[in-house]
Structures are given as structure tokens and as C-alpha cells.
Amino acid sequence: GAVVSQHPSRVICKSGTSVKIECRSLDFQATTMFWYRQFPKQSLMLMATSNEGSKATYEQGVEKDKFLINHASLTLSTLTVTSAHPEDSSFYICSASRTGNQPQHFGDGTRLSIL
Amino acid sequence: GQQLNQSPQSMFIQEGEDVSMNCTSSSIFNTWLWYKQDPGEGPVLLIALYKAGELTSNGRLTAQFGITRKDSFLNISASIPSDVGIYFCAGQRGKGSTLGRLYFGRGTQLTVWP
Numbered sequence: 001g002a003v004v005s006q007h008p009s010r011v012i013c014k015s016g017t018s019v020k021i022e023c024r025s026l027d028f029q030a031t032t033m034f035w036y037r038q039f040p041k042q043s044l045m046l047m048a049t050s051n052e053g054s055k056a057t058y059e060q061g062v063e064k065d066k067f068l069i070n071h072a073s074l075t076l077s078t079l080t081v082t083s084a085h086p087e088d089s090s091f092y093i094c095s096a097s098r099t100g101n102q103p104q105h106f107g108d109g110t111r112l113s114i115l
Numbered sequence: 116g117q118q119l120n121q122s123p124q125s126m127f128i129q130e131g132e133d134v135s136m137n138c139t140s141s142s143i144f145n146t147w148l149w150y151k152q153d154p155g156e157g158p159v160l161l162i163a164l165y166k167a168g169e170l171t172s173n174g175r176l177t178a179q180f181g182i183t184r185k186d187s188f189l190n191i192s193a194s195i196p197s198d199v200g201i202y203f204c205a206g207q208r209g210k211g212s213t214l215g216r217l218y219f220g221r222g223t224q225l226t227v228w229p
Binding site for chain 1: 118145146148150155156157158159160163203207209215216217219220221222
């Protein structure tokens with residue numbers, strides 16, 4: 001159990017486009033979902049924490065208007081990168097946990113490339 | 116944010132050898148987790164540790180939650196080529212305003228030569 005699906009796996013788009021990434025917990029209900037960004041050869045950097053039905057909590061330095069997070073149900077959270085620019089190119093990974101203090105299970109990530 | 120001190124940063128070993136990596140922190144965690152990440156994929160949970168002193172195995176993997184709650188190690192016995200990847204330790208306080216948040220080590224890149 002504890003399967004997390006992330007879609008799409010790869011996106012290539014033009015500068016100025018908004019991109020939506022979905023994260024779904026397939027076989028469990030996730031009270032809390034997390035969004036990370038990972039640069040090559042580095043660890044995961046937490047961007048925001050979202051609890052179902054509440055506003056997301058963003059980490060310092062992460063623009064909430066740039067990275068819109070919605071956690072409308074116990075199985076789905078979305079991250080929308082608005083008006084994406086080349087510097088937003090990165091590997092974005094979501095994770096989900098049943099409750100806040102349960103282990104996080106990760107999706108397979110989304111490789112975002114902005115031209 | 117806070118990061119854990121994970122070592123070694125990289126390892127190059129022969130197939131069949133045992134591997135050991137560890138993480139230390141200046142503060143206490145209530146849960147220690149070990150993940151493995153393959154290129155282009157998300158991390159996969161290997162072992163979760165919940166009690167100080169706990170020693171847990173998952174196949175050829177063994178991990179321990181340090182008595183002080185400030186460290187953990189992961190051992191891999193009889194390594195095989197598919198063990199190649201990046202291994203991350205992560206600590207979780209599990210309470211208060213940081214409930215659920217993971218603090219990650221920088222990762223250990225493991226290369227296994229056949």
C-alpha cells in the first residue's frame with residue numbers, strides 16, 4: 001500500500017505558460033501532502049505543506065502567488081506554477097502521508113523544463 | 116531549513132560488499148526514515164524507525180534509531196548492482212508546528228561495481 005501517483009512526469013513548455021501538476025494518493029487517504037523541489041545532485045527542498053481543506057503553508061522564500069497549491073480532497077493535491085520562467089525549471093516531487101506524523105510516501109516527480 | 120549531516124557523500128563498492136552510512140543531527144527527532152531515490156524518480160521509503168534504540172531490518176537492509184535520538188545508521192549487506200542510487204536519511208519531529216515535516220540529509224550516492 002501507500003502508492004502516490006504524480007502527473008505529468010515531464011513537461012516542456014514556453015516561458016509564460018502556467019503548468020499544473022497533480023499528486024494523488026491511490027490507496028490511502030492523505031490528510032497532509034507536501035511539495036518539494038529538487039535540483040541536480042541535491043537533496044529535496046520543501047516548498048509547502050498542504051492539509052486537506054486548508055490553505056497551504058509555504059516555506060520561507062517560496063512565493064505563494066507563483067506556486068499555487070490546492071488540496072481539495074483527501075486523495076488529490078495540485079501545484080500550479082504560474083507564468084513559468086526558465087528559472088522555474090526543476091524536478092518537482094510531491095509526497096503524501098495519512099496523518100501529519102506518519103511517514104511520507106513520494107510520487108515519481110515531474111521534470112519541468114521551461115524554454 | 117535544517118539539514119542532517121549524512122555521510123559518506125558517495126561510496127564506490129564491489130558487488131557483495133557491505134555498506135554503512137549514517138546521519139547525525141544537533142537536535143532530537145522522534146522518527147527516523149531512510150529513503151532510496153533512483154535517477155528521475157521520487158524517493159522510496161526503505162525503513163521507518165519510531166523508538167530510540169530500535170533496530171529494524173528490511174531484507175538486506177538494517178537501520179537503527181540512535182539512543183540519543185540524534186542519529187541513525189543504515190547498513191546494506193551483500194550489495195548488488197540494483198542497490199545503486201541515492202540514499203537519504205530524514206528526521207521527523209512529529210509534533211508541534213513542524214508536525215510531519217521531514218528534515219533531509221544531503222544523500223549518499225552509492226555505486227556498485229559488478
